[in-house]
Amino acid sequence: MKISELKLHSIAIADPPLRSSYGLHAPWALRTIVELETDDGIRGVSETYGGEEPRAALEAIRNRLMGMDPFLLTGLLRDMSRDADALTEGNTSVPGGRSQTWLVPGENPLDQTTRTFAAVEIACLDIIGKAAGRPVCDILGGRVRDRVPFSAYLFYKHAGGGGNSDYPDEYGEVLTPDAVVRECRQMVRQYGFREIKVKGGVLEPAIEIESIRTLRSEFGPEMPLRIDPNCAWSSDTSVHVAESLREELSGGGYLEDPCPGLDGMAEVRRRLLDCDIQTPLASNVAVTCLADVPRARQLDAVQIVLSDPHYWGGLRQVQLLSHLCSVLGMGLSMHSNSHLGVSLMAMAHVAAASPNLTFACDTHYPWQTERDEIVAGGRIQFENGCVPIPDRPGLGVELDYDQLARGRERYEKIAFRKRDDEAEMRKHVDPGWKRILPRW
Numbered sequence: 521m522k523i524s525e526l527k528l529h530s531i532a533i534a535d536p537p538l539r540s541s542y543g544l545h546a547p548w549a550l551r552t553i554v555e556l557e558t559d560d561g562i563r564g565v566s567e568t569y570g571g572e573e574p575r576a577a578l579e580a581i582r583n584r585l586m587g588m589d590p591f592l593l594t595g596l597l598r599d600m601s602r603d604a605d606a607l608t609e610g611n612t613s614v615p616g617g618r619s620q621t622w623l624v625p626g627e628n629p630l631d632q633t634t635r636t637f638a639a640v641e642i643a644c645l646d647i648i649g650k651a652a653g654r655p656v657c658d659i660l661g662g663r664v665r666d667r668v669p670f671s672a673y674l675f676y677k678h679a680g681g682g683g684n685s686d687y688p689d690e691y692g693e694v695l696t697p698d699a700v701v702r703e704c705r706q707m708v709r710q711y712g713f714r715e716i717k718v719k720g721g722v723l724e725p726a727i728e729i730e731s732i733r734t735l736r737s738e739f740g741p742e743m744p745l746r747i748d749p750n751c752a753w754s755s756d757t758s759v760h761v762a763e764s765l766r767e768e769l770s771g772g773g774y775l776e777d778p779c780p781g782l783d784g785m786a787e788v789r790r791r792l793l794d795c796d797i798q799t800p801l802a803s804n805v806a807v808t809c810l811a812d813v814p815r816a817r818q819l820d821a822v823q824i825v826l827s828d829p830h831y832w833g834g835l836r837q838v839q840l841l842s843h844l845c846s847v848l849g850m851g852l853s854m855h856s857n858s859h860l861g862v863s864l865m866a867m868a869h870v871a872a873a874s875p876n877l878t879f880a881c882d883t884h885y886p887w888q889t890e891r892d893e894i895v896a897g898g899r900i901q902f903e904n905g906c907v908p909i910p911d912r913p914g915l916g917v918e919l920d921y922d923q924l925a926r927g928r929e930r931y932e933k934i935a936f937r938k939r940d941d942e943a944e945m946r947k948h949v950d951p952g953w954k955r956i957l958p959r960w
């Protein structure tokens with residue numbers, strides 16, 4: 521079995537005006553759908569970051585992929601990493617290095633190799649699953665759970681549904697604690713989520729503290745709560761928020777990337793332990809690759825790592841991370857970006873085959889719509905907040921080519937080619953807005 525074709529589809533999907541410390545989501549999120557076909561007619565699919573750069577990076581390895589045995593992934597990653605090391609050696613021009621302090625996931629040139637490899641690996645695992653007649657999680661060594669829990673991912677947002685004005689605004693404006701509770705009630709009713717995440721770093725910390733408290737009194741301690749301000753807070757503010765939410769973030773909750781960098785998070789952790797506050801700190805910003813994990817552990821800066829197959833280098837790297845975290849006594853959760861059903865299933869399969877996944881995964885899926893889904897048969901259905909692993913071979917999804925064509929048309933029509941939340945913020949909310957860390 522050899523790879524005989526690579527097809528790349530750049531698509532745009534509507535994205536509501538969600539806020540974070542990076543700024544504002546644009547009306548469109550960009551994705552690239554990758555199709556690999558083998559000489560015996562098996563087609564594998566994956567979904568990755570959109571725009572010109574991820575596509576060009578995949579084009580650049582087209583010749584290497586043609587004729588490749590889709591089973592031989594280890595050698596491909598070794599070769600791609602070797603080439604990348606040679607190119608990026610001594611590259612200190614990226615602010616924050618490999619961290620996501622300044623660059624959103626998908627934009628950091630230093631993890632381009634693992635992002636590009638992941639897009640190929642996932643499509644190859646889909647092929648291998650189809651060839652073997654088994655779901656991808658079983659190809660990864662076997663599932664340890666049949667249903668993968670996801671969390672409600674709440675955002676502060678402005679009014680609007682994203683895309684053209686004819687996309688419905690399902691959740692309305694959400695800029696107060698009461699509106700966050702309304703958003704959560706609606707999302708939990710529809711999807712059945714049992715854990716709650718709030719994207720913070722947007723409003724005054726006192727309002728965000730109030731949001732978490734209001735959620736706790738509405739949903740009770742059986743729904744663990746986490747808040748992620750994406751480094752918007754100083755060490756002092758991080759400690760203040762953790763002290764204020766000592767009770768609310770306990771019992772399966774966590775505080776995610778409150779301030780920038782491992783040293784800052786280590787300081788916050790020390791000060792919290794001094795006050796006997798055990799709230800764990802989680803990160804997808806300061807810890808973005810396997811090499812970051814030992815130092816994060818050594819400093820006790822991070823107790824929970826957020827994996828993400830899209831930039832950690834695919835499903836098998838996430839399994840490695842799961843094992844490493846287990847050995848080091850750390851917890852594991854999963855990060856997400858705006859995505860459709862192919863990514864959701866890739867995330868679900870690796871989560872099913874990662875024993876140490878100790879928290880419900882993040883997903884932006886509720887923020888996208890049926891209208892833009894490119895998976896045949898429509899949106900993936902959640903059951904009680906979980907994605908059930910289907911018995912079908914591979915990822916268990918096929919592409920709807922009419923929907924894919926509509927996604928490509930949208931991409932061709934719009935001017936966006938790169939995510940820039942700061943520019944969107946200036947355009948729609950505040951002409952003088954700049955991302956400042958720490959803001960509070």
Ligand SMILES: [Mg+2]
Pocket residue numbers: 748750776777803804805855
């Ligand atoms: Mg995060």
